[in-house]
């Protein structure tokens with residue numbers, strides 16, 4: 030057993046367990062190799078981790094920066110790398126997924142079975158007229174077909190755009206329109222919280238003509254999961270199982286260039302319009318396979334790996350689908366919520382399947398902490414060897430709880446920092462090498478270069494007291510290749526802040542401690558992080574002002590003990606808006622309205638009805654002051670306000686109008 034140690038700064042650290050370190054996939058040499066020749070290092074990863082139809086001879090072309098081309102003269106197919114080559118190597122009988130449905134049904138899929146399904150699905154898409162280069166929207170709950178659908182798109186070279194199935198019809202339509210998707214893959218519904226929840230009606234609503242304009246979608250494939258009644262549009266809608274049944278059983282994967290688009294995934298930025306983050310094939314896959322293998326110390330012959338994310342987010346893309354499958358991993362995939370039917374559902378699954386590696390978000394860990402460790406103690410979790418965390422800073426209390434209670438006081442916990450834009454993990458400890466420090470994401474992975482800098486782009490040295498900005502100083506293979514259809518926004522958002530230095534601006538605050546370890550401090554822009562989900566303040570504000578009762582709205586993220594941040598909305602009502610007793614009715618109506626417009630994940634935790642908002646003389650809302658109110662703090666400096674009495678008015682008006690949570 031590893032004993033925690035204390036480093037020179039009185040910080041408890043946890044050295045790698047000896048048995049793990051002795052057989053670790055990643056050793057300290059990886060850092061040396063990457064430091065000696067970064068591009069040669071990535072070239073080796075690409076060549077060893079992937080199977081190329083045409084081996085690339087060049088690693089990086091950065092001549093058109095900030096548009097990178099990695100392994101540009103290579104050719105390959107993503108699905109063939111994830112599936113076919115394992116079958117060809119005689120590993121067809123290995124389980125790819127142990128899928129666990131929320132009601133208790135299970136589906137076990139071997140690599141050979143996945144191979145058969147993906148080929149049929151690729152043929153079914155082709156039969157529906159989907160061609161290489163066409164975009165396909167995938168709007169599916171966590172069913173096995175979600176993975177098949179993504180791989181089928183990749184197999185024919187049709188970039189997928191997965192839309193989280195918790196998003197509204199409106200959000201789906203925005204994304205379908207922006208990507209000009211030609212097909213949607215969805216289901217009749219899915220199970221959540223013990224109930225079947227319909228999904229197809231949202232697709233039907235999303236594809237209605239909008240402002241007289243038809244959607245670009247010509248075909249809808251519908252997976253049958255809940256077997257509920259569904260409305261049907263003849264000629265457009267097709268059952269997934271019928272289409273696959275009718276399709277030819279074999280399919281030759283389309284060999285694409287390394288820079289061929291693999292997927293577009295929408296994420297929130299600091300404006301109301303979501304950004305379609307574009308990832309391409311060769312570089313993204315290299316980083317997915319490399320990070321998954323090394324960060325999780327993956328031994329594919331024996332490991333049972335489980336990532337608790339949803340395929341609707343980038344974590345699901347890289348660490349449920351591409352990374353694990355590229356490495357020939359056996360994974361668990363779970364459909365539902367952690368407390369259905371009981372709060373120990375996850376631990377039953379870990380025990381039953383002998384899960385060895387588990388990857389989840391701090392918000393989930395904090396929820397388990399709240400539910401109590403008794404729920405865990407009844408289960409044998411001794412199979413677990415490495416635990417991962419992603420999505421938001423993990424507070425040291427949650428980190429130590431995760432290690433002690435879930436990891437039997439023994440397993441490393443790796444805190445992994447990355448973004449939709451980075452494609453894969455960028456900052457993380459390596460479990461067989463690094464002495465772990467609770468609360469810090471620690472060090473860039475071998476091959477990745479980061480700095481923490483001040484406003485002027487000066488590098489803040491280790492041990493510097495103040496906070497700075499996290500920047501990525503060298504291109505990396507999994508980097509986004511742009512924002513779909515918006516070159517300008519790509520340059521502006523990521524590359525203009527430190528244009529002179531040519532650095533990528535991540536939008537996160539950070540500091541470096543005396544050992545040089547990186548501590549992430551949250552977003553520095555108007556993006557909130559709620560339960561590890563990115564939501565922009567403007568998006569929620571637009572949803573609020575689209576309600577007939579609202580004249581004006583300002584939204585801030587306030588710290589929340591479970592979800593990291595909670596959404597707090599300040600609204601000014603229209604003169605004639607019905608208010609209800611204490612503003613409670615209107616607050617509820619507005620919270621429900623946001624859930625319908627965007628998604629339940631964007632539902633404000635609190636709605637506060639106010640008569641004015643704090644604005645500067647140029648009319649900009651001072652969110653900093655609203656955040657003080659939302660977090661129950663002394664309100665900061667108000668001297669730049671056009672009317673400095675506004676904050677007093679807001680605070681007075683709020684007495685008694687709080688507590689609109691339900």
Ligand code: PRX
Nearest residue numbers: 419420421422444445446447448449549563
């Ligand atoms: O603010 C950082 C936070 O999540 C943002 C990226 O969100 P998204 O693109 O949705 O991807 C989430 C999953 C990779 C980052 O800009 N974030 C992510 N991981 C961490 C984190 N903040 C602190 N520590 C982390 N480990």
